[in-house]
Amino acid sequence: LVYMWLVDRRVFHDWRLILKALLLLIIPLALYLLIPLRAPHTPYLELPLTQDRTLLLYENSLANFFRFVLGGPFGGSVDLSVDLGQRVAMAGGFLLNEIGWAGIILALAGVGCLAYARKWALLALLGLAYLASVAFNLVYTIGDIYVLFIPSYLLLILWMAIGAGCLVIPLLSRPTVAALLVVLFFTLPLWTAASQYPDADQSWNRQARTHWEAILAEPLPPDAVLVSNDRNDMMPMWYLQYVDEIRTDLLGLFPLITPEYPSLGHVLDLALSTGRPAYLIKEM
Template identity: 40%
Template sequence: ETPKSVQRLVASVSAATFAVTSTYWSQAIIAEVYALHTVLIALIVWFTLRWQTQIWARYALAVTIGLGMAHHVTTILLIPAVVVYLLSQVDRPIKIATQSLIQYGALAAAPLLLYLYIPLIAPFTPYAHLTLSETQTLTLYDNSIFGFVSHITATAFAGELQPAAVGIERLKLVWQLLLQQVRWPGLILAAMGIITLWCRQRGLFGLTGLMFLAVIGFNLIYFIGDVFVLFIPAWLVVCIWIGVGILSLTHHLADRFVRQKIGAEDSVIFQRMRRQLWRNAYQIIALSLPLFFFALPIFLMVTNFAVVDQNKNTQAQTRWQEILAEPLPESAILLSNDRNEIMPMWYYQYVENRRPDLLGLFPLITPDPAYAHISGVLDQALSSGRPVYFIKPMDGLSLKANVIPEGTLYRATSLPEAPTYKQQQRLTDPSSAETISLMGYDLSATTVKPGETIEVTLYWYVDHPLAVNYTSYVHLISADGTGITQSDHQPGGDFYPSSEWQVGETLRDRHQLTLPSDIPAGEYRLRVGMYYQPGPGVIQPLGDGLEPGTLVVETAESQEGLLQ
């Protein structure tokens, strides 16, 4: 009902709003796949809407779906919505000729031939295989039929689909991301657009609604760190709804204003003149009102600019210039728990040919389970015999290795063999079936004086997966059971908490005890153990604790007594 000029103006508001949503804007200015993915999705929607009226749109739709699948496999999420929409637009039973099916199928499949570039280029790709040692080779791409199929179907990410893990926190994440994109004014306009489509364009309501639900539903169960970028198609739909809402509101306000000032268009008095006046006034008002809605993209642009601005984002460049300036030994291995922190090194190696001897590793660099966790990556690196460095502090990994600062890096070396008891002592919680064994312990000194600090090193053997992040403790206790001093901390910290420990590992857990200055001389018991703290003031112990040994405290008076 609104003039084309008004529709185009409103479409400009909608497009501008989407362009400055924080997630899309952040991805559109970097070398990533999601901006082009969004263009292909927009084209799929456009060609779908023209399927009935334009023959060429049918062929274009098939090709674009194929391109989308070749570009990003999540394009498949749109297909049910497209099919339902096309079926809803046909009044009579559908009869599709076999020839047409073959035609459309061939057009959709043709772009998938782009995948053949992968096996063709793989033999010449320097990082398809990385040599860790003579007996250790990392296969980043398996150039076989099985490897090819696994790669294009994203089999490596199948483990991140976790429907059972979806809860209220995941729903809160979706709401927070949505609100962050268009704020409350945008949500209100989108709601108006949804209502308008339901009342007047059920087909488009179904198409956009099913697209939105498919994207949101998939992302709810897909647990990867940067899942927020996969919501972009859903935000595109929201901005379409915003445009429909603005158009509906513009039409309603313009129509009401003109009717109040001029009267109904079908008045019999001066009918032709009044109709022309009515239309002119309506068009002027309808063209003016959308201009006010440009306030939304302007507001989003101003508020999001500081977030997406990359003008001074040189941290990665600066840090890697520092790292490459270090006198690193030949063939050193550099570790991080974050893939994105290692990738700049590949640029310097493969583009600028700087330090090609170095090897960067991170979790999930290959589908091999040995590289699933940073601890496994560290084990593989240490077993290679090559020098190993952390590119940042990862204090929790001192459970697995000796870590010493070296320049701006941190040198990691293998732990010495742990002392062991003749028989392991075990912490067990009958209520949860959680268990862990104490292999042995070390003291930095067997006798200490009041006021001194002693290091107590515990060696835990992981004989059962632990479900929660435990706190370990070492308590010094007098003969009558009175606590003298203690050390409590979460072994592994944030980088390797107990819930990520792997069965079969022996982990070093170091505690420091500072003795009171007035502690009497004598022999004191060491009590060690673990507990879980689900909330403030709530402690769930893992068993009753263990008493592996004693500590002797000597004072000046006690030493004099011995001399006498």
């Protein structure tokens, strides 16, 4: 909106154009309709606790649909009281690991070029999008927050490309030097991909499956309840149950499985109230 205001604010008086823009905004959101369409056919959304008690993970209603897509279940992860310095350091570490100092310097050069050329609208479009994305991630306290920084890296890559262009354009009168500089810039992503591929390649990683195969090989009584303090710990067991059909009698619980059970203590109370054998899968 800021970009449109800076480029041509007359757009805001063209209602037909605004309606078309809203339509283009709404169409991709139609993908959310997969949630209510798929919910009735998703077996793990209703977990049997006892013969007459069921834990409903998702209520397939219109009101709950809007609450879900608007982030209601995840609102508790937004914490405005975080140690901002620590979070900024974390974000900086992620950034440095992704593009290195060379990429950061090149991105800053791109920002400087836009400012020098007085491309305020483009600078606002990219800059505000970057700041909004990073600012939200700084106060969103989920474990795998590094994934949500990916959009900000895409914006940085655009700045890097602009910075590279600003450095090459003055050298166009010397084609050989300009070509060598362009090739040098292209080695940056190639070097990053080559150096980080071993960390990104997880094709060998069977740790989660091996861990759960060992747990399920224990003499667990039928219909036991297994409890963890982390949802991610429990997902491999769900995979083994619903895909490989291994120990489908077991029940896995974790905090925030529904909003009514926000902590490990609440989950333990729920597990014990079922009358089924209850086990912790690790020290907590």
